Amino acid sequence: MTELEDARNNLEDALKSIGKEKYFEKLARHEKTLETNISIEMDSGEEKVFKAFRSQHSTLRGPGKGGIRFSEHVSEDEVKALSLWMTLKTAVADLPYGGAKGGVIVDPDELSDSEEKRLSEAYIESISGFVGPDRDVPAPDMNTGAKHMAWMMEEYSKIEGNNVPGVITGKPVEAFGSEGRSEATGYGAVYIIEQIIEDKDLEPEELTAAVQGFGNAAAPAVEKLEEIGVDVVAVSDSGGATKNPEGFSHGDLTKCKQEDGTVCKIGENISNEELLTMDVDFLLPAAIQEVITRDNAEKIQADYIVEVANGPTTRDADKILEEKEIKVIPDILANSGGVTASYYEWVQNRSGEYWEKQKVLEKLRNNIQKAFKEFRDVRDEEKVYGRDAAYMIAVRKLVSSIESRQ
Numbered sequence: 001m002t003e004l005e006d007a008r009n010n011l012e013d014a015l016k017s018i019g020k021e022k023y024f025e026k027l028a029r030h031e032k033t034l035e036t037n038i039s040i041e042m043d044s045g046e047e048k049v050f051k052a053f054r055s056q057h058s059t060l061r062g063p064g065k066g067g068i069r070f071s072e073h074v075s076e077d078e079v080k081a082l083s084l085w086m087t088l089k090t091a092v093a094d095l096p097y098g099g100a101k102g103g104v105i106v107d108p109d110e111l112s113d114s115e116e117k118r119l120s121e122a123y124i125e126s127i128s129g130f131v132g133p134d135r136d137v138p139a140p141d142m143n144t145g146a147k148h149m150a151w152m153m154e155e156y157s158k159i160e161g162n163n164v165p166g167v168i169t170g171k172p173v174e175a176f177g178s179e180g181r182s183e184a185t186g187y188g189a190v191y192i193i194e195q196i197i198e199d200k201d202l203e204p205e206e207l208t209a210a211v212q213g214f215g216n217a218a219a220p221a222v223e224k225l226e227e228i229g230v231d232v233v234a235v236s237d238s239g240g241a242t243k244n245p246e247g248f249s250h251g252d253l254t255k256c257k258q259e260d261g262t263v264c265k266i267g268e269n270i271s272n273e274e275l276l277t278m279d280v281d282f283l284l285p286a287a288i289q290e291v292i293t294r295d296n297a298e299k300i301q302a303d304y305i306v307e308v309a310n311g312p313t314t315r316d317a318d319k320i321l322e323e324k325e326i327k328v329i330p331d332i333l334a335n336s337g338g339v340t341a342s343y344y345e346w347v348q349n350r351s352g353e354y355w356e357k358q359k360v361l362e363k364l365r366n367n368i369q370k371a372f373k374e375f376r377d378v379r380d381e382e383k384v385y386g387r388d389a390a391y392m393i394a395v396r397k398l399v400s401s402i403e404s405r406q
Helices: 003-017 021-028 076-092 113-126 146-160 184-200 218-228 250-260 272-276 315-323 337-351 357-382 386-403
Strands: 032-041 047-058 064-071 099-105 136-140 208-212 231-237 240-243 268-270 282-285 304-306 327-329
Touching (some): 003 021, 003 076, 003 386, 032 076, 032 113, 047 064, 047 136, 064 076, 064 146, 064 337, 076 099, 076 337, 076 386, 099 113, 113 146, 136 146, 184 218, 184 337, 218 250, 218 282, 231 250, 240 272, 337 357
Parallel strands (some): 064 099, 064 136, 208 282, 282 304
Antiparallel strands (some): 032 047, 047 099, 231 240, 240 268
16 A cells, blocks of 8 residues: 555545545545656766655645655655645644645755755745745755755745745744744644643653654653653664663753764663563654554553654554554644644744744644644544544544535
C-alpha cells in the first residue's frame, strides 16, 4: 500500500465513522498538483536539472499549508499523501488553513551552501504562481530550515516587486520570523501533557517520561518536561540511547551533545528498543517514523504515547495499543505546535505587529490545550481509539465547511 492509498483509507474510515462517506470522493481529490523541472548552475559551472513538486490538497478552510522538503525520496505520491495529512492536521488544530506539501528530489548532502541557495530560489520561482499569502503558505520540512525560507521569501518578493513576508513561514526572526517558533513543536506536546496532568490531578514530580530523540522537537520537549517537574529518565539520538532513573537535566544533555556529539556519554547506555518499552508514564517518540510496530507494541508499558514525530506508529501496532488501552495522542495533534506557531508568524506578517516570545508561547498553550480538550471529549464520549478521535474531529470540520456552502 502506498502512502497516498493509506492516507485515503484513513480519510474514508473517518468519514464512515461519522456517517458522511458520501463526501469521500470530494475530500480525497487534490485540488492542484504541480510537477516541474528546475535548472540551476552548479559551482562547477555545469547546469543540473531537478524534479520538483507542490501539491495542494484542500483550501476549504483557508490557504494551503505545508512544508518543502529536499530529499532523494520525494515523489508525487508522497507530497500528495502529506498534503492530505496537513489538511487533517490543520483542522484538528482548528487553524484557518488547508493542506499542502512540496519538495525537490535531491540529496542535500551533495550541495554546497550556494547551490542550496540557488535551488531554493529556483524552486520558489517555479511555483510562484501557485503560492501566496492567501493561496498556499509553505514552511520548512525535511532538510530545509530557516535559511531556505529566507532565501525563498526574498526571491518571491523580487518576483512580486514588493516585500511579501507572509508568503512563507519558518523564517529567521531577523527576517520576519516569529519568536517561539523553534520551540513550538516540542513545547506544544508538553502543553498537552500538562493538560493531562491537570485532568487526572497527578503530581508531576511523581511522573516519568522517555523521549526518543534529542533534535529540534525532542530537545525542547525535554526542556519543558523538566520545567514542569516530570523526570525524563531516558533519551536517545543517532548515537544510541541512555537512561537515568533519577532523571536527566536538559542542560547536562545539551552540554554532552555539544561536546561529545551524542547524549549517550552520560547515564547508562541502552538500546532504542529498551527505551521504547520502559515502564514510564509518558513515552514521546520524537525522532523517526514507524518505531512502534507489531513486533514491539505488545511490550510497550507507557500509560500515554505522545507522538512528537510524524508517523511513529504503524497501523498494526495501533490495533495492539488499542487492545492494551494505552492512550495515544496522535501526531496529527501532538506535534501541531509547529504549524500553530507558523500560523502566528503568518498573522504577524500580515498585520505588521510582532509579538514577544512569551505571548507566542501563551497563545500556543491555549490553542493546543483547547484542541486537546476537544480531542479528549470526543475520544471519551465516542469510546474510540485516540487516532480515530482525531480523524473524526478533522473530517467533521471539513464536512461542515462543505455543507455550509450548499
